[in-house]
Amino acid sequence: xxxxxxAMWIGTIVFLLISLKKxxxxxxxxxxxxFGMGKGMLGSILSIIFLIGLILTILPPxxxxxxxGSQSLLMAxxxxxxxxxxxxxxxFIAFPLVGSLVDAGVGIVPSVAFLTTxxxxxxxxxxxxxREFGLKFxxxxxxxxxxxxxxIAMVMGVIx
Amino acid sequence: xxILEKVKDNTFLIVITVAYILMFLIKPDLGVASMENSVxxxxxxxxxxPVIFILTALLDAWIAKEKITKYLGKESKVKGITLSFVLxxxxxxxxxxxxxxxxxxHKKGASVRNLVIILSSWAVIKVPMLLNEAKFLGIxxxxxxxxxxxIAIVVFSWIASKIIKDEDIGKKEEKTSGLTLNRESCMGCxxxxxxxxxxxxxxxxxxxxKSFDAEVDKESLSQTILACPVRAIHYNE
Numbered sequence: 001x002x003x004x005x006x007a008m009w010i011g012t013i014v015f016l017l018i019s020l021k022k023x024x025x026x027x028x029x030x031x032x033x034x035f036g037m038g039k040g041m042l043g044s045i046l047s048i049i050f051l052i053g054l055i056l057t058i059l060p061p062x063x064x065x066x067x068x069g070s071q072s073l074l075m076a077x078x079x080x081x082x083x084x085x086x087x088x089x090x091x092f093i094a095f096p097l098v099g100s101l102v103d104a105g106v107g108i109v110p111s112v113a114f115l116t117t118x119x120x121x122x123x124x125x126x127x128x129x130x131r132e133f134g135l136k137f138x139x140x141x142x143x144x145x146x147x148x149x150x151x152i153a154m155v156m157g158v159i160x
Numbered sequence: 161x162x163i164l165e166k167v168k169d170n171t172f173l174i175v176i177t178v179a180y181i182l183m184f185l186i187k188p189d190l191g192v193a194s195m196e197n198s199v200x201x202x203x204x205x206x207x208x209x210p211v212i213f214i215l216t217a218l219l220d221a222w223i224a225k226e227k228i229t230k231y232l233g234k235e236s237k238v239k240g241i242t243l244s245f246v247l248x249x250x251x252x253x254x255x256x257x258x259x260x261x262x263x264x265x266h267k268k269g270a271s272v273r274n275l276v277i278i279l280s281s282w283a284v285i286k287v288p289m290l291l292n293e294a295k296f297l298g299i300x301x302x303x304x305x306x307x308x309x310x311i312a313i314v315v316f317s318w319i320a321s322k323i324i325k326d327e328d329i330g331k332k333e334e335k336t337s338g339l340t341l342n343r344e345s346c347m348g349c350x351x352x353x354x355x356x357x358x359x360x361x362x363x364x365x366x367x368x369x370k371s372f373d374a375e376v377d378k379e380s381l382s383q384t385i386l387a388c389p390v391r392a393i394h395y396n397e
Contacts (some may be wrong), residue, residue: 002288004251004286004287004288016214016218029221034214035349036389037213037217037260038210039348040257041209047172049258050176050194052201053196053198053199057193058295095297102297115293116284120280125209132347134329141279145317148312152305155308
């Protein structure tokens, strides 16, 4: 557990104890609500998780890196940005991977495009986001994130 | 009928399950590998989601709508933007962990722009992630990417707020006389069906209004409306 997750747990438990002391029935109602929210989202989250597991098996990040490395700069950038949107790789795998991409001479632009879409744009989480916020919000947020990810990558290519 | 509804609500889960079954039949070793790859994410979910749900519900219970509107609403300007970035950066967990929290904040008056900022910064510029990035790609790389990303989020959250109206988030009201239930924002927690089973029922994973007439117990109805975690129920006389 990283320190931020731990801090969140501690903070929430303290909050919960204070809340219990101040108003027991209100707190119990809140807990019931939390349980209800969890139950409502569990199916979708499990689907997402097992889908990611499947994608990581069929398209291992190493193969993606290899493929991207052999393309022209433009293709590599668009391609890596697109790959980034599909998968949701944890940071401790993504950063060393991108580090090796840069070392292998793939170039900064595709690497940054990949990193940014990886976390900000989610094809896998799209259905869940749509359920919670509606289609228009989800499509706009993901679309803009994708465009700006490529722009960030290009600017980085110029300055870094 | 009921089975059909259940299938429709869980299409995604069913498709994934079928994909796994096929994989285990055709290439068992790939199936096992996929399962193993999923384990990390399941651990991550178990570590973070319970605390997110409890925190969201507690904040919902204790923080007044006026406060959220003041600090994260349309009029919050730079203060709201800064607060949204801080919220996103210090929180833990994958992007979907931000969904329930953001839905709650929006119901209490947070603006579209600040929602986009919280979601995006939650996803991409979290502090633990930045440390990892500096380790593998260098501090300079990390710092430039961080600055560019913050600028990008400030700009595209503004564009998003021009495209998306508040009503776009969870619309489709179901009307029965003066009582309305927003099925789009319903999270399927079943609290309303427990509080007032005569009026509310479940259809698939979402609540609906079974029957409604003037002979309602106003007291229990308003209790039920207040209990809804996402404020999906409205009543106008």
